[in-house]
Amino acid sequence: MLLGFYGTIDDPEEGVDHMIQGMMNSPDVDVAVPEKKFRPSGGGDALTCGVGVKSVAGQKVTLPYCAWANSSTSASVAETDSVDLAKDPKPVDLQAFADKVSKIRSEAQASMG
DSSP: OEEEEESOOSOHHHHHHHHHHHHHOSTTEEEEEEEEEEOOTTOSSOEEEEEEEEEETTEEEEEEEEEEEOSSEEEEEEOOOTTOTTOOSTTOOHHHHHHHHHHHHHHHHHHTO
């Protein structure tokens, strides 16, 4: 799932904070792995990534997420695995996820011109 905004962003760090708060500040979401910055292995700007667990109809859903912002874009990507929705959030490889999200970010930014 990709959610993003395009426009003038005066404070990119605040944009990242708002994206994460929007995902995590819900009564049915718990922070399982607090966010921290990851530098994509292929280079590029850092991403802020973590893992949340959302309760949906009594089912726990593990949601790794990454967010980023710059002067014109603020976005987040979260992923669920339909094969294992309730996987243990602790061993989620956030560096590998940041590498994947970095590719998504590049494609999204390229499509905006």
